Amino acid sequence: DAGVIQSPRHEVTEMGQEVTLRCKPISGHDYLFWYRQTMMRGLELLIYFNNNVPIDDSGMPEDRFSAKMPNASFSTLKIQPSEPRDSAVYFCASSLSPSRETQYFGPGTRLLVL
Amino acid sequence: DQQVKQNSPSLSVQEGRISILNCDYTNSMFDYFLWYKKYPAEGPTFLISISSIKDKNEDGRFTVFLNKSAKHLSLHIVPSQPGDSAVYFCAAAVLSGGYNKLIFGAGTRLAVHP
Numbered sequence: 001d002a003g004v005i006q007s008p009r010h011e012v013t014e015m016g017q018e019v020t021l022r023c024k025p026i027s028g029h030d031y032l033f034w035y036r037q038t039m040m041r042g043l044e045l046l047i048y049f050n051n052n053v054p055i056d057d058s059g060m061p062e063d064r065f066s067a068k069m070p071n072a073s074f075s076t077l078k079i080q081p082s083e084p085r086d087s088a089v090y091f092c093a094s095s096l097s098p099s100r101e102t103q104y105f106g107p108g109t110r111l112l113v114l
Numbered sequence: 115d116q117q118v119k120q121n122s123p124s125l126s127v128q129e130g131r132i133s134i135l136n137c138d139y140t141n142s143m144f145d146y147f148l149w150y151k152k153y154p155a156e157g158p159t160f161l162i163s164i165s166s167i168k169d170k171n172e173d174g175r176f177t178v179f180l181n182k183s184a185k186h187l188s189l190h191i192v193p194s195q196p197g198d199s200a201v202y203f204c205a206a207a208v209l210s211g212g213y214n215k216l217i218f219g220a221g222t223r224l225a226v227h228p
Contacts, residue, residue, distance in 0.1 A: 041116065041220060042116075042118075043158070043205075045215060045217075050213070055210075055212075056210050056213075102160070104157075107155060107157050108156075
């Protein structure tokens, strides 16, 4: 298996623009997570899905952020409009079961909003 | 309010010596703790975990110690090797929507030099 796939790997955009990050989880995994990594706060869970249904979105910072999972093999995280403070590395992870450690992370998308 | 804190952003250790990474938490409801390791341009990968009913868990060169009364855990790497140079994230698991959501610290960057 190729592991969790994220695209793009790097994104540079201007403030006010829409940004869409994409994730393909490991085939067969029922859980999908979106995290954001910043220097100050480390890895923060933004939202997670179980069987394509959003379960906990309490980490989504504000209405500018939205996430969807239209099918078991694809998820998007959208920021509209983007702001400089959204600059961070965004990770997608997937898990086969609700066990604690088996979250497999993708390589991340480094986002820079100018 | 960060529930999981890694107060040392970086640590430098000589090859062959012991590396000790520390983590503090505030929520007494956490019952499971994990360490993840992250190399540059890669996603975090699971390293080792410990249940709150234990005070020590060992896996090869890696040992995690848990002090519940102090709400403190540490990761010991003995002996340290240059390949251990990475960012280490401490995480705590809390039940959320039937799933053990992971709360991560900000990470500690370990540099092991020859």
